[in-house]
Amino acid sequence: MDKQFEAVSAAFSRKAGVYDAFGEGHQNLTRMRRKVYDHIGGLVLPGGYLLELNAGTGLDAAEMARRGYWVHATDLSPEMVAQIERKIEAGGLHGRLAAQQCSFTDLEQVTAGPFDAIYSNSGGLNCIDDLTAVTRQLPRLLKPGGIVTWVIMPRICPWELALTFKDWRVGTRRLRPGGVLAHVEGVRFQTWYFTARQARRAFGPGFRQVKLEGLSVITPTADNKTFAANHPRLYRQLARGDDWLSRRRPFNGWGDFFILSMQAVG
Numbered sequence: 001m002d003k004q005f006e007a008v009s010a011a012f013s014r015k016a017g018v019y020d021a022f023g024e025g026h027q028n029l030t031r032m033r034r035k036v037y038d039h040i041g042g043l044v045l046p047g048g049y050l051l052e053l054n055a056g057t058g059l060d061a062a063e064m065a066r067r068g069y070w071v072h073a074t075d076l077s078p079e080m081v082a083q084i085e086r087k088i089e090a091g092g093l094h095g096r097l098a099a100q101q102c103s104f105t106d107l108e109q110v111t112a113g114p115f116d117a118i119y120s121n122s123g124g125l126n127c128i129d130d131l132t133a134v135t136r137q138l139p140r141l142l143k144p145g146g147i148v149t150w151v152i153m154p155r156i157c158p159w160e161l162a163l164t165f166k167d168w169r170v171g172t173r174r175l176r177p178g179g180v181l182a183h184v185e186g187v188r189f190q191t192w193y194f195t196a197r198q199a200r201r202a203f204g205p206g207f208r209q210v211k212l213e214g215l216s217v218i219t220p221t222a223d224n225k226t227f228a229a230n231h232p233r234l235y236r237q238l239a240r241g242d243d244w245l246s247r248r249r250p251f252n253g254w255g256d257f258f259i260l261s262m263q264a265v266g
């Protein structure tokens with residue numbers, strides 16, 4: 001494992017035990033996750049077989065399993081994978097949800113499949129600088145016409161840009177060339193931001209775009225747990241505006257994340 005992956009794995013293994021608690025009572029993050037489920041649900045019917053990349057503690061994997069999908073969840077961090085295994089036990093999800101420690105750059109280790117869809121949520125893919133290291137492995141794992149849904153942090157995040165006057169570094173961090181050093185649980189590792197166009201191009205001619213939407217274009221970023229609770233009326237108004245904007249250009253490639261779905265063709 002190279003130094004970057006070692007650092008990422010160590011950081012998220014330290015985070016694993018407290019990761020889910022941050023999402024409890026987090027109205028904004030709940031809305032963001034629901035949007036991802038609705039996006040995938042609009043493209044893949046329940047009963048489909050899903051491969052999740054960078055699944056973290058398995059929050060989404062367990063939810064998709066409860067929604068009637070079959071899920072193979074993978075993550076680099078052993079402690080994150082242990083959390084998924086706990087959810088399988090606690091939720092009686094044996095057979096419906098499986099966990100495997102695996103980097104999304106080493107998907108030849110995945111012997112399950114073929115899958116109706118492969119998804120990655122919450123910017124795990126922002127931990128690498130070359131998305132083709134992942135895309136080139138996908139055709140082997142997908143059924144013909146299969147879907148890939150990636151939730152990636154773009155360079156333009158209006159909410160963060162609006163904060164530039166408060167904190168110049170945070171406001172402009174995504175625009176810096178060469179990525180940004182992230183600090184998670186005392187561990188530092190590099191992260192990179194991508195435009196939707198860069199992400200789309202990484203797939204090459206064997207895929208076509210089927211859907212692109214912005215995720216939290218004018219609503220707060222996922223790390224903001226307090227805004228929705230402290231300003232409920234304003235948050236509701238922003239969320240309505242966000243619903244409208246997020247499907248329209250250029251906002252569909254902006255936000256805390258964008259959700260890009262590609263389909264295997266030919």
Ligand SMILES: C[S@@+](CC[C@H](N)C(=O)[O-])C[C@H]1O[C@@H](n2cnc3c(N)ncnc32)[C@H](O)[C@@H]1O
Pocket residue numbers: 005008009012053054055056057059060074075076077080102103104105120121122123124125127
């Ligand atoms: C921000 S968390 C997101 C977890 C989950 N997808 C969610 O929505 O809660 C990022 C995850 O990406 C995983 N990750 C980072 N680099 C990875 C890699 N090369 N292969 C697999 N997982 C990776 C980390 O271990 C971490 O669990």
